[in-house]
Amino acid sequence: PVPGDHLAAAADREYLYAVGGRRFTPRNNTDAVQRYEPATGQWSSLPALPERISGAGAAIIDGQLIVVSGENPTAVVPTVLAYNLTAPSATWTALPSVLQGRHGLAVAAVGTTLYAIAGSARSGHTASTKIVGALNVPARRTHPAAAWRPRHESLTAVQQVNAAVLGGQIWVAGGLTTSTKATASTQIYDPAKDTWESGPSLPVPVDHAMLVTYQNKVWLIGGFITRSGESIASS
Numbered sequence: 752p753v754p755g756d757h758l759a760a761a762a763d764r765e766y767l768y769a770v771g772g773r774r775f776t777p778r779n780n781t782d783a784v785q786r787y788e789p790a791t792g793q794w795s796s797l798p799a800l801p802e803r804i805s806g807a808g809a810a811i812i813d814g815q816l817i818v819v820s821g822e823n824p825t826a827v828v829p830t831v832l833a834y835n836l837t838a839p840s841a842t843w844t845a846l847p848s849v850l851q852g853r854h855g856l857a858v859a860a861v862g863t864t865l866y867a868i869a870g871s872a873r874s875g876h877t878a879s880t881k882i883v884g885a886l887n888v889p890a891r892r893t894h895p896a897a898a899w900r901p902r903h904e905s906l907t908a909v910q911q912v913n914a915a916v917l918g919g920q921i922w923v924a925g926g927l928t929t930s931t932k933a934t935a936s937t938q939i940y941d942p943a944k945d946t947w948e949s950g951p952s953l954p955v956p957v958d959h960a961m962l963v964t965y966q967n968k969v970w971l972i973g974g975f976i977t978r979s980g981e982s983i984a985s986s
Contacts, residue, residue, distance in 0.1 A: 752794050753783040757855075759809035759818060760961075763836070765790070768797075770818050773805035777874065778824045780805045784816075784834070800832065801843055808858025808914075810865060811836070812888045817846065819867050822854035827874060829853075835891060846896050850884045857914035857962075859921045861942050863888050866902070868923055868940070871910035876930040879908040883940070903945045906938050913962040915969050919943070922950065922969050925957040933958040933977060 755772025762768065767787040773780045780803035786795050800818065807821030814837045820829055829852035835841040849867050856870025865886045872878040881904035889896055909926030916922070921940040928934050935957070937950030953971065960974025 752796075753781055753785060755781055755783075755805070757805040759807040759821070759858075761809040761811050761816060763811050763814075768809065768811075768816055770809050770816070771800060771804040771807055771821060777805055777822050780822075780824055797834065798842060802828075802830075804828070804830075806854030806856075806871075806911075808856050808867060808870075810858050810860040812860045812863055812865060813890050815888070815891065817860075817865060817888065819858045819865070820849050820853050820856060820870070822874060827852040827854050827872060831886070833888075837891070846888070847886060847898050850899050850901060851880070851882055853880060853882065853910070855910035855912065855927075857912045857921075857923045859914035859916050860888075861916055861919060861921065863890070864942065866914070866921060866940070866942065867899075868914060868921070869905050869909045869912060869926065871927075876910065876927055879910045879926070879928055881905045881908045885942070902940075902942075903947060905940070906947050906949060907934060907936050909934060909938075911958045913960065915962040915964045917964045917967070917969050922962060924950075924962055924969075924971050925953055925960055925974065927958045931977070932956075933975070 758772030759770040769785040782799040784797040804821040808819040829848035831846040853870030857868040883902040884899040912926035933956035935953040957974040961972040
């Protein structure tokens with residue numbers, strides 16, 4: 752119901768969640784949190800975010816929708832917010848902030864550990880990073896969360912990427928290395944070993960694409976490719 756780009760998305764066994772987003776520029780950010788039920792084809796609204804955010808990351812851990820970092824209308828913010836999806840009267844609560852505020856970052860959950868990978872440290876498509884942090888999220892906030900722990904940096908500094916988990920490993924594919932240059936590289940992180948390795952390259956460099964797992968495969972969907980210096984939407 753609330754249109755936008757640069758939104759965050761997550762899913763559980765029943766619903767899809769669309770978080771924040773914007774209409775072309777950060778000054779047109781939204782605080783909307785929208786939930787879609789595939790079984791009925793219906794959208795509904797959850798309590799709005801405390802601020803208008805785009806370019807955040809999102810994941811679900813133990814019935815909590817967690818929104819990580821992003822860009823408000825004036826700056827990149829390190830905020831991490833959690834919403835208990837099992838409590839109808841719940842409100843957004845704060846978790847420890849990320850090591851450095853970023854937008855266009857990749858976020859994934861493995862078990863009850865939340866990972867925030869790469870992203871841009873400044874407004875716009877500049878300042879791509881290799882930053883990786885991990886946060887152990889307690890069950891339904893029964894205890895205060897500990898601080899973020901720095902993990903081994905990614906192989907390539909990227910932004911405008913997404914992450915997917917396959918076999919307990921986190922995949923990150925493509926992304927912008929500079930404001931005008933995308934990469935075809937695939938990076939795979941093993942949380943158990945805190946190590947990265949290169950995966951198979953994409954057919955073409957792409958940024959702003961979605962990455963999901965389905966039927967034991969990693970799928971890359973959409974995004975932008977660059978031809979003759981111009982970014983073109985891809986499918």
